[in-house]
Amino acid sequence: SQQGEEDPQALSIQEGENATMNCSYKTSINNLQWYRQNSGRGLVHLILIRSNEREKHSGRLRVTLDTSKKSSSLLITASRAADTASYFCATDAWYNFNKFYFGSGTKLNVKP
Amino acid sequence: ETGVTQTPRHLVMGMTNKKSLKCEQHLGHNAMYWYKQSAKKPLELMFVYNFKEQTENNSVPSRFSPECPNSSHLFLHLHTLQPEDSALYLCASSQDTLTSGGTGELFFGEGSRLTVL
Numbered sequence: 001s002q003q004g005e006e007d008p009q010a011l012s013i014q015e016g017e018n019a020t021m022n023c024s025y026k027t028s029i030n031n032l033q034w035y036r037q038n039s040g041r042g043l044v045h046l047i048l049i050r051s052n053e054r055e056k057h058s059g060r061l062r063v064t065l066d067t068s069k070k071s072s073s074l075l076i077t078a079s080r081a082a083d084t085a086s087y088f089c090a091t092d093a094w095y096n097f098n099k100f101y102f103g104s105g106t107k108l109n110v111k112p
Numbered sequence: 113e114t115g116v117t118q119t120p121r122h123l124v125m126g127m128t129n130k131k132s133l134k135c136e137q138h139l140g141h142n143a144m145y146w147y148k149q150s151a152k153k154p155l156e157l158m159f160v161y162n163f164k165e166q167t168e169n170n171s172v173p174s175r176f177s178p179e180c181p182n183s184s185h186l187f188l189h190l191h192t193l194q195p196e197d198s199a200l201y202l203c204a205s206s207q208d209t210l211t212s213g214g215t216g217e218l219f220f221g222e223g224s225r226l227t228v229l
Contacts, residue, residue, distance in 0.1 A: 031216055042116075042202060042220035043155075088155065092216060098143050098208055099168055100218060102155035 004032075004072075004089040004103035012109040019076040021106040023089030024069075030092045032065060034074050037086045037105070046074075046087075081112045115139040118203050118221035125193065126229050133188040133224045135203030143208045144186040145218070146178060149200040161186060162208055193228045200225050 004025040013019055023032070031050045035043040049056045049065045049072065056063045062075040076083055086105040092098065116137045125131050137144065146158040160168035161180040175197075177189040186203055204218040 033217065035218075040200070040223070040225070042222045043204075043218070045217045045219070048217060090218070098162060098206065098216070099157060099160055100145075100216070101157060102147075104152070104154045 004091050004101065006087065006089060006103040006106040008106060009104065010107045010109070012111065013079060015079060015081055015110055015112050017079055019079050019083070019108055019110070021074045021087050021108070023072045023074070023103060025072075025089075025091045026070065027091075027093045029067070032063075032072050033090045033100070034061075034063060034072075035088045035090060035102075037088065039085075043088065076108075079108075079110045081110050084108060084110045116203060116205055116219050116221040118201075118224050120224060121222065122225045122227075124227045124229065125190070127193060127195070129193075130189070130191040132190065133201055133203075133226075135186040135188075135221055137184055137186075137203075137205040137219070139205055139219060141205040141207050141219070142183050143206045144180060144183070145204040145206075146186065146188055147202040147204065149202055149223070150198075155202070159188075190226075193226075195228050198226055198228045 004023045007022045033048045034046045037043045047058045047063050049063050060077045065072045086107045088102045088105045090100045090102045092100045119134045142163050144161045148156045157170050158172045159178045164180050179187040200223045202223045203221045206218050
């Protein structure tokens with residue numbers, strides 16, 4: 001299966017701390033994306049990193065990609081209570097464009 | 113508002129009923145998707161349509177029947193479902209990455225919460 005696996009499954013931190021989530025996948029990818037989901041709602045795209053990129057930033061988000069280890073990490077700096085949500089990584093394989101597979105997600109709780 | 117609208121938001125049906133979920137996107141995208149989200153399981157990719165043609169059927173039981181009449185609309189027809197089919201069904205759209213130079217970013221609707229009694 002191509003789908004990614006996020007780690008940890010759940011993470012609880014205090015407001016102001018940094019949150020790091022990891023994603024591992026099994027096959028060579030075209031690109032990797034991170035999404036956020038508030039409880040019972042649709043997913044919202046956060047950031048995309050291509051297979052030939054190693055790091056990307058967007059506001060308080062920093063994503064790294066290590067294709068040799070087939071892993072990625074999402075760092076949220078200076079977390080806020082509003083960051084409380086589930087976070088998912090999604091990949092599409094180089095041979096399987098437009099078919100995006102998700103992991104089970106990391107449930108982040110930021111305590112005020 | 114993501115530009116992807118799903119109806120109904122909630123649906124309760126018996127195992128012998130026939131119902132449909134509807135998805136509409138106003139983003140001009142040419143790829144549309146159905147995902148199933150069950151508690152404590154990864155999102156499951158069910159169907160993919162590119163330019164109205166089905167390009168993926170991820171071993172989905174025949175009691176789920178998709179329909180894509182045009183690039184803006186996607187349906188999921190449901191019949192003789194089982195209680196284990198209760199889940200949040202998410203529709204998404206994107207610009208095709210291979211032929212249209214899209215980035216692959218998925219835009220999701222808010223989902224249809226299905227309960228099968």
